[in-house]
Amino acid sequence: MSLQVGIIGLGMIGQDHLRRLTHTLSDVSVVAVADIDRKRAASIAPAGAELCDTPHALIRSQKVQAVVICSWGPAHEEQLLECIAVGKPVFCEKPMVTSEEGALRVMDAEVAFGRRLVQVGFMRRFDADYRALKAVIDDGSLGLPLIYRSVHRNASVPEGLYTSEMPLNDTLVHDADISRWLLNDEIAGVEVRFPRRSRQGGELRDPTIVLLHMVSGAIVDVEISVNIEYGYDIRGEVSCETGVAALPNRPATVISDRYGIRQAIPADFRERFIEAYDQEFREWIAAASQGTAAGPSVWDGYAATLVADAALRAAQSGRREAVSMKPKAGLYAETSR
Amino acid sequence: MSLQVGIIGLGMIGQDHLRRLTHTLSDVSVVAVADIDRKRAASIAPAGAELCDTPHALIRSQKVQAVVICSWGPAHEEQLLECIAVGKPVFCEKPMVTSEEGALRVMDAEVAFGRRLVQVGFMRRFDADYRALKAVIDDGSLGLPLIYRSVHRNASVPEGLYTSEMPLNDTLVHDADISRWLLNDEIAGVEVRFPRRSRQGGELRDPTIVLLHMVSGAIVDVEISVNIEYGYDIRGEVSCETGVAALPNRPATVISDRYGIRQAIPADFRERFIEAYDQEFREWIAAASQGTAAGPSVWDGYAATLVADAALRAAQSGRREAVSMKPKAGLYAETSR
Amino acid sequence: MSLQVGIIGLGMIGQDHLRRLTHTLSDVSVVAVADIDRKRAASIAPAGAELCDTPHALIRSQKVQAVVICSWGPAHEEQLLECIAVGKPVFCEKPMVTSEEGALRVMDAEVAFGRRLVQVGFMRRFDADYRALKAVIDDGSLGLPLIYRSVHRNASVPEGLYTSEMPLNDTLVHDADISRWLLNDEIAGVEVRFPRRSRQGGELRDPTIVLLHMVSGAIVDVEISVNIEYGYDIRGEVSCETGVAALPNRPATVISDRYGIRQAIPADFRERFIEAYDQEFREWIAAASQGTAAGPSVWDGYAATLVADAALRAAQSGRREAVSMKPKAGLYAETSR
Amino acid sequence: MSLQVGIIGLGMIGQDHLRRLTHTLSDVSVVAVADIDRKRAASIAPAGAELCDTPHALIRSQKVQAVVICSWGPAHEEQLLECIAVGKPVFCEKPMVTSEEGALRVMDAEVAFGRRLVQVGFMRRFDADYRALKAVIDDGSLGLPLIYRSVHRNASVPEGLYTSEMPLNDTLVHDADISRWLLNDEIAGVEVRFPRRSRQGGELRDPTIVLLHMVSGAIVDVEISVNIEYGYDIRGEVSCETGVAALPNRPATVISDRYGIRQAIPADFRERFIEAYDQEFREWIAAASQGTAAGPSVWDGYAATLVADAALRAAQSGRREAVSMKPKAGLYAETSR
Incomplete structure (x- = not known):
């Protein structure tokens, strides 16, 4: 039925x-x-x-x-x-x-x-690569997770429609959620830094670096780039006490030709996350x-909402903004x- | 319904x-x-x-x-x-x-x-990696396929139950079928060579090299190893006129630890081909x-049956044995x- | 002569x-x-x-x-x-x-x-991998460099002799110098963050995250881990406007065995940088x-000295500390x- | 002095x-x-x-x-x-x-x-990658070598000057010599097979597959392609009893751009083997x-001379030709x- x-x-x-x-x-x-x-x-x-x-x-x-x-x-x-x-x-x-x-x-x-x-x-959370990564972390053989680096690169965003707030209140939520889940942790504070602006996005403030301070003390170091042009490139790497675990390349055909030895990168989130x-x-x-x-x-x-709010405040203040959740x-x- | x-x-x-x-x-x-x-x-x-x-x-x-x-x-x-x-x-x-x-x-x-x-x-033929590989070949931008190398490594086979004929009449059929499909070609002849025997398989004749001569003239060069112990490792690489295309590593977590920078290899065919x-x-x-x-x-x-028969004959004769199909x-x- | x-x-x-x-x-x-x-x-x-x-x-x-x-x-x-x-x-x-x-x-x-x-x-600066990376950046085809991630992982440091100041006044200088050189830039400010402490180093404050704010606005994001145990693992990745360039794995034999498909990681800086x-x-x-x-x-x-000083101040203050160089x-x- | x-x-x-x-x-x-x-x-x-x-x-x-x-x-x-x-x-x-x-x-x-x-x-024999590969084989932890695959791809050869004999009496000697050295073995017999001809080389018979039968019984499976256009691509992989060891990619910058995630391939033998x-x-x-x-x-x-002679005979006869060396x-x- x-x-x-x-x-x-x-x-x-x-x-x-x-x-x-x-x-x-x-x-x-x-x-x-x-x-x-x-x-x-x-x-x-x-x-x-x-x-x-x-x-x-x-x-x-x-x-x-x-x-x-x-x-x-x-x-x-x-x-x-x-x-x-x-x-x-x-x-x-x-x-x-x-x-x-x-x-x-x-x-x-x-x-x-x-x-x-x-x-x-x-x-x-339902992606096989992330699940395999989490299994390695949870297994504990590499020790505790100390730093998680989350890279979120988008080929392009609609000019005009995608505002400078959106990396923080729209795009970041995926990195924030997967960090909480991967590390079995909650976010305690958020910092935002803006590197040199890419000319790909016109007036858009892009890329963005976000530091998520977890309750455990682990730091999540996020790169958000939304006009990288070359593809939709999602990376994640966890530095633990005695080893490092990272998402693999996507399983694309390995081609050797005039452009080198290479594998295609997904074009967009639908291709990357269809399964x-x-x-x-x-x-x-x-x-x-x-x-x-x-x-x-x-x-x-609820956590995602708090993090987005804190990230927007942190972008304004330049300081670490607290995330404080109810019991x-x-x-x-x-x-x- | x-x-x-x-x-x-x-x-x-x-x-x-x-x-x-x-x-x-x-x-x-x-x-x-x-x-x-x-x-x-x-x-x-x-x-x-x-x-x-x-x-x-x-x-x-x-x-x-x-x-x-x-x-x-x-x-x-x-x-x-x-x-x-x-x-x-x-x-x-x-x-x-x-x-x-x-x-x-x-x-x-x-x-x-x-x-x-x-x-x-x-x-x-339904595996995403093989389909992507075929798409690259069919696309034609690397020129015609000239050599296809198919590597078929199995961790182990049941001792006694798996006979020395089985690499040729049981295991080879997958490599033969995928070769015909990848290259859009038929098999015209088969040669079999036996390298130094692995001590992993006792009296079993293992590994095996098979050359499939395609109607187009392309050669498929197959390695079958059925007691390699370390995993189920399926590889495929097509040498074309102006480039090479190969199956990728399976998308396993990239771990850096005392054993190096590494990715797990599938344990068996179920894990490898479940999708x-x-x-x-x-x-x-x-x-x-x-x-x-x-x-x-x-x-x-029908083609698979003919190839298995020809391979068994070739193993006996040491010569190229013809595969001849009805119209x-x-x-x-x-x-x- | x-x-x-x-x-x-x-x-x-x-x-x-x-x-x-x-x-x-x-x-x-x-x-x-x-x-x-x-x-x-x-x-x-x-x-x-x-x-x-x-x-x-x-x-x-x-x-x-x-x-x-x-x-x-x-x-x-x-x-x-x-x-x-x-x-x-x-x-x-x-x-x-x-x-x-x-x-x-x-x-x-x-x-x-x-x-x-x-x-x-x-x-x-004399390492072939770094030189090749710099050539790609200088070439300009990927656009301007916006973020450089420098990972500096050391297998171990002598307990007791290596103090909590040394990641900042001894180890960091290599990342700082290579960043200035790679990006053709100078450092304007330094921030230091301490993630959850690794239990590998006893009382030692390890790992460390350092953000170097370059004069151009580019941000260098450094991970220093000095007790990672598994090897001497140096990584570098430059996010540019339309592409990313990174140091490759070291060219070690690709082994497929029970530990997966893998390449050895250098044991120490002498092995890594001998050439x-x-x-x-x-x-x-x-x-x-x-x-x-x-x-x-x-x-x-001179620049290295200023950066080390600023990093030590930033570790104390928790704030961005300026680096200001003479003409x-x-x-x-x-x-x- | x-x-x-x-x-x-x-x-x-x-x-x-x-x-x-x-x-x-x-x-x-x-x-x-x-x-x-x-x-x-x-x-x-x-x-x-x-x-x-x-x-x-x-x-x-x-x-x-x-x-x-x-x-x-x-x-x-x-x-x-x-x-x-x-x-x-x-x-x-x-x-x-x-x-x-x-x-x-x-x-x-x-x-x-x-x-x-x-x-x-x-x-x-003086190349660091080959030496590292040999060290893995000699170490014995993967068991005995059974199959060695040697791939020798050249971007192009001078039309007219490079004859159809030269893959066998000029190019092959490198693969033959490195095989004897890697496997600590001698060559006992040679077979030559010609796949579908590449249109890159005009009348040139290219590519070529050579099987070297070693005294130990190990088989060396050589692909020689001399007009592959995309670069000078040398590959080597040894299938042993319980594992496989292969030459790594050359350490070129890892670039992510519109062509995928990729590394350059050497242009010619001078670039590849300069060290x-x-x-x-x-x-x-x-x-x-x-x-x-x-x-x-x-x-x-002396061995190289005998192998080249045997390979030329095998190309003619289509059969296995013996290599027999003096004591x-x-x-x-x-x-x-």
Whole structure:
């Protein structure tokens, strides 16, 4: 018996998940969709799926057992609260919400409900390379992790649309979340430094160096470059006490030709993380079918919100800005894995 | 509407495919099983699946729309012919059959039926690394392929059970099939050479060098080592006119420690090709749902049989032994990709 | 006609250079030595070499055309001034001097002399890998350098002897010098951060992260780990506007065995930089034979002193500490290459 | 006291060695030269060097203690015999001689003399990568070597001048010599196979596969491609009983840009083996200064001649052609290292 899913928001990422849930994954059916552009929704919806006028209607629909939220960020809080109100499992694309207060409201609601219902869309945790890296760290044979270097290079961003705040409140969240997860740690403070500006991005402040000071004392050293042109190049390296572990090159054909001995670099995040997205939903479907959620939780979405806020403050102040989280509810005790 | 599948043979590989069809893949259900060990079948069969007394019964079952054959090799021919007789799509593990005559009988039957029904289990063609390598070759920017080196290293084989003929009639078929597919070519002749014997395998003749002379003149240079101990190490490199293309290392964590800077090597074929097996069945399900077959065909199974025979002759004679194939039926015109 | 050289100081590094000048390199002879341990000097000195009672005597010796200083740091200033006073070319191991005032006194003397006489022992500039990296950066095809990551990992340091100041005033100088040289830039400010402490070094503050803010705005992000146990692992990576360039793995045999596919990592700096030391002296001999010096200059030694001072201050203050250099004399105009 | 050397032949390779002996290496002086083009010799000879009218005159010159032969192959035998006659150490570029009989005459002369005088120019044995590979094999921890794959790819050869025989009697000698040395083995038989012809070389028969059957039973599998266009790409991989060891990539800067993540490949043999040539002469100078020779011997030159002959016969016959060597004189007992 497959999970009956409704999707809110059919923009680029919503359409991608629709395709994934319809054609790639098993034990799931898309039975309802809602989009502010009803015409678009009608043209995209799979045969037999209900076209809902509002997210509210979709969440309340009898046919819908679980919800996938791909609407824009500011709409997430209300939709999440609605899902929790009716006790339906929900997958929510990042950002979970757009303010600390919003995160706390969602967290309070879920804690009051008493069972995890929300999975937040940090897909890197489902990537095989990151999982293998974490297994090496967790194994402990290299000693404790001391420094994690996270490199986040994007070929390009839409000029004008991508502002100088976005490396910190949009791009950084992936590095911040994967750092917390890899190191089994929380972020205590954030510093931001701006190197010489790349001329690739016009007025955009790019690249950016961010230092995340973890509660354990480990430091996460992040490079964010969003106009590097040559590809989507994600790197991660953990310096431990007696060894170093790093993400591998992606497994591209090794070509020897006039350009040297070489391997192609992924063009964009879709190419790089396509399997991680599939796996993310595979695990969501399994948990949602049990009426609950797995993977990144509201706690993780809350942490991401705090880090983005602290990073923006740190960019202004030039100083280390603290991240201070509320006590962690028992509900989230085991979700950092 | 999912494809209703029956599985014949629930040994190691049969159980693995059962798990795959039940838990990993979408649009498919296992509705019947048959195994000579009826008790084993009963304990393994998914809830609701029919336990058939014979392969014949399974193939004829009204519930079964498509068949997966995982029985032992000598039984394949009869089961394939039966599937073709009733017009049901069938996936057949290698070896397709065990004699040239058997291959011809299956081919004649399928040609008479007039539509492809059989997919043979050469899973390497579905592996992402091989597909990327083929794309580079087919692209033509490196010129024509002249030499293909295929390295097939196995950690160990069961002593006593794995005979000195098996590198040539069991292991080699993967290298032979992938060579034909990568180079869009056929095999015209086979030579076999035996280097100094490894003491790892006792009396076993190991390793083996095989030269496959392709119709185009390209030479495939195969190393088969079946007791290399350190892992399952599959390599492939194509020397073209103006460049070389090779399979990459598998994407394992890069560890720097007292053993150097290093990446783990897969332990066995399951670890190495797990995704290829999934993809193989994904494409089979799609084709079988249309009442036909895709990927490696009876023609490819026929070629594999001829190459194994020629290799055994070449091992005896020390000379080049010819592979001569019947004319190719139109049915198979496009199956080599 | 070979260059007649005198060596001051026959400790570990002095003996290594003696061997190099005697057995490896051409166009040079060691004609005099001086060491505070006269007995050691006598036992080590090559046949026919003069045993000088003092550095002063060696520098003034008629036989000595050029001097190599391998004494301990605090003695360097006086010996350098003496060499300049008599107009003899001199190679001086790092640290050039141990105070900013000392550096200025040596610089003033050399500028007054009017010709470069001093080469400082920053051997990395002579390493083929660093030179190739610099050629890529200088070429400009990747755009301007924005971030340089320098990783400096040492297997171990002598417990007790290596203090928590030494990462900053001893180890860092190599990263600082190579950064100035690679980027054709000067250092304007220094920040120091201490990650979670490694238990490998007992009370030692290790590892260390240093951010060097260059005059251009580029940021150099340094990791210093001095007890990493697994080897001497030097890494460098330059993020430019449209590409990234990095030091390669050292060319060690690629072994596939039970530990994976792997390459050995150098054990220590001697193994890693043995060829760089040879080349450093080759170029020194060529310049000294012309009565002058090449490579790293007093200006570079002065910069190193300022950076070490600023790093120690930054470790205390937790803030960015400025490096402010005097105007650069014309004598040093072309020495950054 | 430096070794007084005379050079016969100042073509491309002779000039390169002249430069090496004059400017790079220590303990050696070029005191005489001879070339059939006396004008060229006069313009190139270092100051003070004697211009000899004939090789004979140079070899007999009182000033000359040791000889470097860079003349064309057919002249080598007479010059080597002359050097042996006067008991002078001699370095001889490959081919040592051009016939089996010639090799035997030189060997008989040296054996009669009673001490090694001749070093043959197989420079690969002095390359650090090959030496490291041999150390791994000799160490024995991977078990015995069973298969050695030697890949010899050349960017291009002069059209018209480079004939279809030359892969076998000119290029192959390097692979054959390094195989004997790496495996501590001798060659017993040779097979040659011609894959599909590359269109890069016009009528030239290229590439070539050669199988060398070693006395131990190990097989050396050689790919020779002489018009691969993209660079000079030398590869070597030894399959042992429990592991595999291979030459590494050359240590070129790792660049990430629009062409992928990549490292440059050497352009030609001079770039690839420049340090090996230096080391080859360093060791020759050391041995010649003691009145003898080290490294590749007349025995190795003799073996190379036999292999080239057998390879040419095998190309004709399509069969395995035997290499049968005379018993090895005691003089050469330890020279395979």
